[in-house]
Amino acid sequence: MYFGISWVEWFGYAASLMVAVSLMMSSIIKLRWFNLIGATMFSSYGFIIGSLPVGFLNLFIVAINLFNLLRMYREKDDFRIMNLSGGTEYLSYFLKCHHKEIEKYFPLFDFEPRGGRSAFYLVKNSIPIGLLIGHKQDETTFMIELDYVGSPYRDFKMGSFVYRNNDFLLRQGYKTLKAPATGGSHDEYLRKMGFAQEGEQFAKTL
16 A cells, blocks of 8 residues: 555556557657557556456557557568759748757758758658758768658668668768767767767768
């Protein structure tokens, strides 16, 4: 007993909290994992208190989550990087739709169109899920201004494709990638992608 509440009730509250947290996840994979944990706890809670409908219903939800997680991890996604013109209508629309989140993670990014930029769509299974925008710093160096992927797809798969398993940028003539340090969570993402911090910038040799 704690605060007059049995451990079984506390366990039920914890299960409820886990399910609620799962619904706040923007990543589909994270949502499935948290919901799986919450449903497992709720199923156990239902059987403990003798409520078979609660126990079996959540056991069914556990099975659904497991099935979908296995499918997600087994499916082979088709990732592409596609050239686009820096002044296209869709580019402006994409930046406008994701303005707030881009501004949050890339505070140094200039939304105003300007010459000298290269912009690429990051595509997953024929769906544009992000943008890679930057400019040529010198003949072999590409300075990344924006490397944005929409929150439902932010699971490092696209990043790994761009920076580890793909020679697209090499074929553009680049041997070094650089990106400004922002002091935010994107810096940690760059480290996971193999970038090393050099003062106020990150750099990676292809």
